[in-house]
Amino acid sequence: xxxxxxxxxxxxxxxxxxxxxxxxxxxxxxxxxxxxxxxxxxxxxxxxxxxxxxxxxxxxxxxxxxxxxxxxxxxxxxxxxxxxxxxxxxxxxxxxxxxxxxxxxxxxxxxxxxxxxxxxxxxxxxxxxxxxxxxxxxxxxxxxxxxxxxxxxxxxxxxxxxxxxxxxxxxxxxxxxxxxxxxxxxxxxxxxxxxxxxxxxxxxxxxxxxxxxxxxxxxxxxxxxxxxxxxxxxxxxxxxxxxxxxxxxxxxxxxxxxxxxxxxxxxxxxxxxxxxxxxxxxxxxxxxxxxxxxxxxxxxxxxxxxxxxxxxxxxxxxxxxxxxxxxxxxxxxxx
Amino acid sequence: xxxxxxxxxxxxxxxxxxxxxxxxxxxxxxxxxxxxxxxxxxxxxxxxxxxxxxxxxxxxxxxxxxxxxxxxxxxxxxxxxxxxxxxxxxxxxxxxxxxxxxxxxxxxxxxxxxxxxxxxxxxxxxxxxxxxxxxxxxxxxxxxxxxxxxxxxxxxxxxxxxxxxxxxxxxxxxxxxxxxxxxxxxxxxxxxxxxxxxxxxxxxxxxxxxxxxxxxxxxxxxxxxxxxxxxxxxxxxxxxxxxxxxxxxxxxxxxxxxxxxxxxxxxxxxxxxxxxxxxxxxxxxxxxxxxxxxxxxxxxxxxxxxxxxxxxxxxxxxxxxxxxxxxxxx
Numbered sequence: 109x110x111x112x113x114x115x116x117x118x119x120x121x122x123x124x125x126x127x128x129x130x131x132x133x134x135x136x137x138x139x140x141x142x143x144x145x146x147x148x149x150x151x152x153x154x155x156x157x158x159x160x161x162x163x164x165x166x167x168x169x170x171x172x173x174x175x176x177x178x179x180x181x182x183x184x185x186x187x188x189x190x191x192x193x194x195x196x197x198x199x200x201x202x203x204x205x206x207x208x209x210x211x212x213x214x215x216x217x218x219x220x221x222x223x224x225x226x227x228x229x230x231x232x233x234x235x236x237x238x239x240x241x242x243x244x245x246x247x248x249x250x251x252x253x254x255x256x257x258x259x260x261x262x263x264x265x266x267x268x269x270x271x272x273x274x275x276x277x278x279x280x281x282x283x284x285x286x287x288x289x290x291x292x293x294x295x296x297x298x299x300x301x302x303x304x305x306x307x308x309x310x311x312x313x314x315x316x317x318x319x320x321x322x323x324x325x326x327x328x329x330x331x332x333x334x335x336x337x338x339x340x341x342x343x344x345x346x347x348x349x350x351x352x353x354x355x356x357x358x359x360x361x362x363x364x365x366x367x368x369x370x371x372x373x374x375x376x377x378x379x380x381x382x383x384x385x386x387x388x389x390x391x392x393x394x395x396x397x398x399x400x401x402x403x404x405x406x407x408x409x410x411x412x413x414x415x416x417x418x419x420x421x422x423x424x425x426x427x428x429x430x431x432x433x434x435x436x437x438x439x440x441x442x443x
Numbered sequence: 444x445x446x447x448x449x450x451x452x453x454x455x456x457x458x459x460x461x462x463x464x465x466x467x468x469x470x471x472x473x474x475x476x477x478x479x480x481x482x483x484x485x486x487x488x489x490x491x492x493x494x495x496x497x498x499x500x501x502x503x504x505x506x507x508x509x510x511x512x513x514x515x516x517x518x519x520x521x522x523x524x525x526x527x528x529x530x531x532x533x534x535x536x537x538x539x540x541x542x543x544x545x546x547x548x549x550x551x552x553x554x555x556x557x558x559x560x561x562x563x564x565x566x567x568x569x570x571x572x573x574x575x576x577x578x579x580x581x582x583x584x585x586x587x588x589x590x591x592x593x594x595x596x597x598x599x600x601x602x603x604x605x606x607x608x609x610x611x612x613x614x615x616x617x618x619x620x621x622x623x624x625x626x627x628x629x630x631x632x633x634x635x636x637x638x639x640x641x642x643x644x645x646x647x648x649x650x651x652x653x654x655x656x657x658x659x660x661x662x663x664x665x666x667x668x669x670x671x672x673x674x675x676x677x678x679x680x681x682x683x684x685x686x687x688x689x690x691x692x693x694x695x696x697x698x699x700x701x702x703x704x705x706x707x708x709x710x711x712x713x714x715x716x717x718x719x720x721x722x723x724x725x726x727x728x729x730x731x732x733x734x735x736x737x738x739x740x741x742x743x744x745x746x747x748x749x750x751x752x753x754x755x756x757x758x759x760x761x762x763x764x765x766x767x768x769x770x771x772x773x
Contacts, residue, residue, distance in 0.1 A: 161630035161632060270718060271718075298485035298486055298657065299485060299659070299698060300701045301485075301718065302701065303713065303714035304714045304715075304716070306714075307712055307714055325630065325631065327631070328660070328702060366631060368635075369632045369634065369635035370660065371634075371638075371658065371660030371661045371663060372660050373660045373662075373663050373699065373702050374687060375663045375664070375683045375684050375687050375688075376688075379664075383639070385636055385639055386635075386636075389602055389603075
């Protein structure tokens with residue numbers, strides 16, 4: 109038997125509830141279950157894709173992972189240490205190992221800072237390098253992300269979206285992290301620029317051994333870049349498996365519908381494929397349905413689905429899903 | 444089949460602080476009755492601006508239509524005065540925008556906005572218009588239509604708002620519908636619902652549709668013909684299958700290579716180097732030149748003419764399309 113490698117990060121039963129408050133004294137009247145019991149692992153050098161519709165909680169997962177938001181409960185083990193309980197210098201040194209690339213390269217870069225200041229800022233904050241060493245590191249980083257060195261004294265507004273995203277990537281890489289959370293990092297870019305940035309992210313992964321949590325709603329791109337994919341719906345992971353397995357043999361009814369909804373850039377394929385069009389919309393995370401959260405839009409839903417929360421279980425080797433009826437659905441489809 | 448729309452050498456520019464932006468630089472095409480045309484291109488390619496020009500929604504003094512002709516059947520749209528144009532908008536040509544929350548008036552109910560269109564264009568009485576409005580909401584798949592008429596836009600979800608926009612667009616049974624990225628702001632499962640809806644309406648009502656999108660997947664499943672736009676030009680045009688299966692323009696090929704392929708997920712994306720041109724500072728010659736791997740000296744001096752690739756209305760604007768295609772087949 110092979111020994112399973114130790115995961116870089118392990119997330120257990122992560123929960124984040126946001127309070128809904130009301131009135132003069134901000135009385136808490138209810139809560140939004142943005143993330144409700146999410147568990148997964150990411151290994152060194154691996155890309156885990158996290159997909160889901162808006163409101164599924166994928167961004168909150170990314171942010172709680174880095175403790176940009178404090179989780180309500182659950183455990184985040186980074187290299188075996190509980191990231192939730194560390195404090196002070198220890199926390200700071202752990203933080204540098206996990207970085208984030210944001211969606212909007214317009215909003216996430218300070219317009220009053222030059223490129224070299226933007227990229228050098230994390231190095232200054234961590235305070236380990238001298239000024240001239242920071243300068244050298246900035247040049248190195250500009251080179252890594254494919255920006256000409258002479259642009260270092262420019263301001264962010266002088267750059268196009270794709271170039272800004274390169275600056276964002278250089279900033280994230282400044283402290284040599286081992287995990288980078290990419291939160292819709294290519295969503296605001298044009299198609300041809302998206303491809304450039306995805307290629308860059310893949311090159312950097314090969315070169316630097318990075319692990320990515322790649323959060324996106326574009327399933328085509330997620331399948332391209334990820335090793336494994338987790339599908340989220342209303343704060344829960346519905347299915348998790350190898351990227352090809354999940355596309356070829358999706359088990360969860362939601363994953364099936366999601367994949368069938370993605371348009372394929374091939375008119376021959378589009379002409380013949382059957383599309384599962386889901387009825388209705390994602391319910392409010394303030395009042396998630398009882399039992400299985402997907403049951404209100406699921407055509408297979410039966411009485412057990414409303415009474416019992418389905419367990420997230422391994423249905424095939426390394427293929428997990430949370431649905432009571434998978435065996436029944438698979439047997440019924442017959443093909 | 445007769446031509447519904449004929450655009451000839453359309454040019455649109457905007458005056459800005461950084462100079463004149465040449466957004467559309469000589470677009471020509473025809474659209475037949477019942478056709479679904481997909482227009483693809485990246486931001487700044489002129490795809491939305493050319494649509495706004497059809498609606499005559501380019502407002503001077505900053506934006507001007509500098510030349511060309513837009514004919515809707517015999518009607519010369521660019522020569523109409525504003526009052527006549529107002530009768531065309533909504534009645535003959537209707538538009539669905541990307542962002543329904545900013546295109547609907549937030550302080551008026553959905554019903555008020557729908558009724559306004561119906562009463563104004565069709566001269567219906569209030570009762571008849573109300574009846575028709577709830578029929579329309581039913582048609583676009585909104586349940587409890589009568590109750591929804593008194594909802595405000597913010598009470599509806601993104602998908603519902605887009606359905607309302609579609610109801611407003613089809614309210615007067617226009618001949619032509621221009622949909623500008625109508626599903627871009629929506630989640631994929633909702634996008635699938637809206638695409639199915641517009642497909643159904645197109646079939647049932649025989650609508651002619653111009654569907655603008657940056658998403659090659661959406662266009663593949665919808666369009667009969669495709670215009671690929673770059674820097675204010677239609678650089679390639681043809682039946683959907685010719686464009687996706689035997690593209691000739693290096694930009695179209697680059698765009699198709701930039702999206703992950705169904706079969707092969709291991710390779711690198713082909714991506715196009717560089718970035719779109721500065722539209723306020725265009726040079727003579729082909730605007731794709733700085734990003735093109737096939738450029739020759741000819742490309743520097745003049746914009747290539749429209750060449751017919753083969754008999755089936757597949758046209759391309761590239762000096763070297765023959766060699767580009769040759770390289771591809773190697």
